[in-house]
Amino acid sequence: MSAPRRRLGRALPILSMANLVFVVLIWVAGSLVAERWWPCAIIAYVPQLPFGAPTVVLLAWAAWKRDRLSAGVTALTALLFVLGPMDLKVRQSSAHEGAALRVMTYNIRGGTWRLDHVLATIREARPDVVCLQEAQLHTDLRSRELERRIREGLPGYVGHRCESIMTLARTETVSFDDERLMVGRRSRPIVWATVRSGPREVTIGNVHFVLSSPMGSVRTIGLRRYVEQAVEVRMAQARALRAAARRHREPLILCGDFNTPPRGLVYRMLAAGWTDAFGAVGTGFGCTFASPMPVLRIDYVWLSGDIKPVRTMVPAATGSDHRPVIADVALPRAGNGPPRLQPPADSGPQPVE
Numbered sequence: 001m002s003a004p005r006r007r008l009g010r011a012l013p014i015l016s017m018a019n020l021v022f023v024v025l026i027w028v029a030g031s032l033v034a035e036r037w038w039p040c041a042i043i044a045y046v047p048q049l050p051f052g053a054p055t056v057v058l059l060a061w062a063a064w065k066r067d068r069l070s071a072g073v074t075a076l077t078a079l080l081f082v083l084g085p086m087d088l089k090v091r092q093s094s095a096h097e098g099a100a101l102r103v104m105t106y107n108i109r110g111g112t113w114r115l116d117h118v119l120a121t122i123r124e125a126r127p128d129v130v131c132l133q134e135a136q137l138h139t140d141l142r143s144r145e146l147e148r149r150i151r152e153g154l155p156g157y158v159g160h161r162c163e164s165i166m167t168l169a170r171t172e173t174v175s176f177d178d179e180r181l182m183v184g185r186r187s188r189p190i191v192w193a194t195v196r197s198g199p200r201e202v203t204i205g206n207v208h209f210v211l212s213s214p215m216g217s218v219r220t221i222g223l224r225r226y227v228e229q230a231v232e233v234r235m236a237q238a239r240a241l242r243a244a245a246r247r248h249r250e251p252l253i254l255c256g257d258f259n260t261p262p263r264g265l266v267y268r269m270l271a272a273g274w275t276d277a278f279g280a281v282g283t284g285f286g287c288t289f290a291s292p293m294p295v296l297r298i299d300y301v302w303l304s305g306d307i308k309p310v311r312t313m314v315p316a317a318t319g320s321d322h323r324p325v326i327a328d329v330a331l332p333r334a335g336n337g338p339p340r341l342q343p344p345a346d347s348g349p350q351p352v353e
Contacts, residue, residue, distance in 0.1 A: 010299070011065055012058070012061060012062060012065060013067070013069055013070050013073070014056060014068045015054075016058050016062065016070040016073040016074050016077070017073060018070075019054050019055060019058055019074065019077055019078065020074075020077045020080075022051075022054070023051070023052075023055065023077050023081050023084070023085070024080065024332060026043060026048070026051050026085055027080070027084040027085050028244075029043045030043045030044040030048070030084075030085060030264065031044070031046070031084070031085075031102075031263040031264065032162050032221060034264030034265050034266040035231040035235070035262065035266065036051070036265070037180070038224050038228050039133070039232075039233070040225040040250060041043075041227050041228075041231050041264070042227055042332060044167065044261060044263055044264040045109070045230075045260075046263060046265075047296055048085040048086055048295075049086070049284060049295050052078070052081050052082075052085075052289065053085070053147070055074060055077050055078050055204065057082055057231070058074045058077075059071065059074045059075065060072070060079065062074055062236075065169060067290045073225060085263075086285060087262050087263070087285065087297065088284065088285065089278065089279065089282045089283055089284060089285070089288075091280070091281055091282065091283065092211070096271065098295060100197070100310070100330060100331075101128050101129070101171070101195075101197045101202065101328070101330075101331060102125070102126065102127045102128050102129075102239070102326065102327070102328050102329075103128065103129050103130075103131070103204065103253055103255060103301055103326070103327050103329065104122065104125055104127035104129070104130045104131065104253040104255075104325070104326045104327075105130075105131045105133070105255035105256055105257075105299055105300070105301055105324060105325050106118065106121075106130065106131070106132055106133070106279070106299075106317075106320070106322065106324035106325075107132075107133040107134050107208070107257040107289075107299060107320060107321075107322035108132050108134055108135060108305075108319070108320045108322075109134050109320040109322065110134050110135070110136060110137050110146065111135070111137075111150070112137075113152075113319055113320050113321065114249060114286055114318065114319040115146075115149060115153075115319065116319075117317065117318060117319030118317070118318075118319035118320055119149075119153035119313065120319075121317040121324060121325075122154060122232070123153075123154065123320055125202075125315070125324070125326050126250075127170075127326060128168070128169065128170060128171045128195070128197065129167065129168070129169045129170075129171065129195060129204050130154075130157070130167040130168050131166075131167050131191075131204065131206035131209040131255035131256060132165070132167070132168070132170075132206075133164060133165060133207075133256055133257045134147050134164050134208070134257075135147065135150065135164055135165065135166035136161075136163055136164035143159075143294055147161055147166065147206055150166065150168075154168060156170050157170045158170075158173055159176075160176035160177075160178065160191055160193070162189040162190075163189045163192050163254075164176035164189070164208060165178070165189045165190065165191045165206050165207065165208060166191070166204070166206075167191045167204065167206045168281045169193055169195045170281055171195045171196060171197055172181045172195065173193065173195050173196075173197040174194040174195060174196055174201060175193070175194045176191065176192070176193050177191070177192045177194075178190065178191045178192065178202060179201045179244065181207070181237060181240040181241060182240060183210070183233060183236045183237050183240060183283060184214050184233075184236060186210070188195060188208065188209070188210060188237065188240075189207075190205055190206065190207045190241070190244060191205070191240040191262075192204070192206075192248065192345075193206070196197035197331055198331075200251065200330055200331045200332065200333075202251045202252070202253060202307070203248045203249065203251070203252050203253070203254070204253045204254075204255060205241075205244070205245065205248070205250075205253070205254045205255065205256075205257040206255050206256055207241060207254065207255075207258075208257045208259075209237045209238075209256070209259045209260065210227055210232060210237070210258065210259070211230060211233075211259050212226065212230035212233055220342070226230050227323070229246045231266075234260060234266045235265070235269070237271050238266050238270055239269075240267070241254070241270075241272060244268050245273070250302040250305075250306055250307075251302040251303075251306050251307045251332060252274075252303075252307075252332055253299075253302065253303055253304070253329070254274060254302040254308065255300070255301050255302070255325075256299070256300070256303075257298060257299050257322065258270070258296060258298060258299070258300050259298050261296055261297060262276065262279060262297050263318070266285075270300075270302060272304075274302035274303055274304055275302065275304075275305065275307075275309060276300060276301075276302060277300070277302070277303055277305040277309040277312045277325075277329065278297070278300070278301070278325060278327070279302040280309045280312070281309045281310065281311055281312050282313075282314070283314040284314070285301050286312075286314045286325075287314070287322065287323070287329055288322050288323045288324075289313055289322050289323070290321045290322070291317065291318055291320060291321055291322060291323050292316075292318050294322075294323055299322055299323070299324070300325065301325055301327040301329075303329060306331075306332045307329050307330070307331055307332070308329065308330040309327060309328075309329055310328040310329060310330055311327070311328040311332075312325065312326065312327045312328070313325075314326075335340050
């Protein structure tokens with residue numbers, strides 16, 4: 001064996017160990033440091049799949065060289081990668097007593113892809129409540145036409161739309177309402193629906209988080225300031241949502257496109273008050289964006305503590321650039337006492353530079 005080949009062979013175990021350290025660092029940077037430092041915020045918000053490319057190459061190399069040590073280290077790295085940065089869920093559905101309710105959240109991208117597929121997906125899923133985001137086009141006339149087509153395509157549902165947010169229900173609907181989430185000088189709509197399932201009433205909020213501040217682009221203000229503004233806007237929306245939710249009684253469900261992956265400070269701020277339905281009982285990666293080959297999980301169904309998730313699915317729908325999230329939940333029995341107010345919200349974890 002030539003000297004270059006021997007050196008190349010000795011490099012494999014070193015590279016395998018270095019890759020293991022790399023994956024652990026990516027996990028720590030994206031999940032623990034995250035929004036506290038802008039480079040780690042980028043790691044937290046970008047798709048994690050490319051970070052696994054070295055692992056695939058090293059695993060094939062170790063198999064070709066029949067290097068058991070390197071293969072073992074790389075296999076461990078692959079396991080850590082899918083359970084950590086990729087957030088693979090291997091949980092099964094759970095059984096709970098209580099009234100059953102099916103909730104669906106779906107960003108339909110203005111119906112500009114395949115609205116007929118969107119409506120067919122909703123009809124096939126038969127949710128009791130469906131929360132739509134981006135149910136709006138650039139003009140009022142086109143938005144009203146989109147709303148008309150949605151209502152005609154979902155007979156048996158009643159609904160309410162506020163700008164791009166639309167909620168429809170086929171259970172007994174008690175009321176619809178909407179309000180504005182103030183984020184600095186901007187505001188975002190949120191639609192509230194109070195529906196009855198069996199003897200219980202449940203409040204469902206429908207929201208869409210914006211990605212970043214309109215103060216400038218990467219080109220005009222620089223990458224660092226752009227990322228810091230994006231973090232500030234996301235944190236402000238999470239705080240505003242927590243404050244709005246405190247004005248409603250439990251049981252409470254929050255649905256929507258949160259433009260936030262299941263890691264980092266914004267996610268933990270939301271998870272401190274509610275249960276991520278897919279995170280609790282989902283199976284697989286649950287990625288919802290961008291269809292047809294999604295690599296990010298940014299759409300959620302959040303549940304207050306007295307609602308128990310039973311099953312959560314992300315069907316392979318192609319009617320939009322997002323995939324929907326469907327959650328079957330069990331509501332508390334009517335005899336469990338009156339609904340409780342949400343506990344006071346703290347300010348949540350803070351990003352630091």
